[in-house]
Amino acid sequence: MTETHLPKAYYDMLEELQTVDFVLVELNLYLDTHPDDLEALKQFNTFSKKSRELRDRFEEQxxxxxxFGHSYSSYPWKWNDTPWPWQV
Structure with a gap:
C-alpha cells in the first residue's frame, strides 16, 4: 500500500467522531442498567444526533x-479509494 497524505481536517474530524462514538458506547452501557435515567437518555440522544451530523459532514468531504448500506457512495464507487478510515 502506498502512503497517502491526508489533510489535518481528516484526522481532526475522525478523532472528534471517535470521541462522540465512545461517549455513546458508555452511555449505552449505562442506560442498559439505568433505563429510567432521563438525563442520561437525553445525553444519549444529543450525542447520537451529533454523531450522525459528524458522519454526514465527514463523508461529504x-x-x-x-x-453494507450504512453510508452512501457518490459516483464512481468510492470504496476503491484508500485509505479507509480504519487504516489511518
Whole structure:
C-alpha cells in the first residue's frame, strides 16, 4: 500500500467522531442498567444526533465511513479509494 497524505481536517474530524462514538458506547452501557435515567437518555440522544451530523459532514468531504448500506457512495464507487478510515 502506498502512503497517502491526508489533510489535518481528516484526522481532526475522525478523532472528534471517535470521541462522540465512545461517549455513546458508555452511555449505552449505562442506560442498559439505568433505563429510567432521563438525563442520561437525553445525553444519549444529543450525542447520537451529533454523531450522525459528524458522519454526514465527514463523508461529504472524505468519502464513506461504513459499508453494507450504512453510508452512501457518490459516483464512481468510492470504496476503491484508500485509505479507509480504519487504516489511518
Amino acid at each position: 472524505f468519502g464513506p465511513l461504513d459499508q
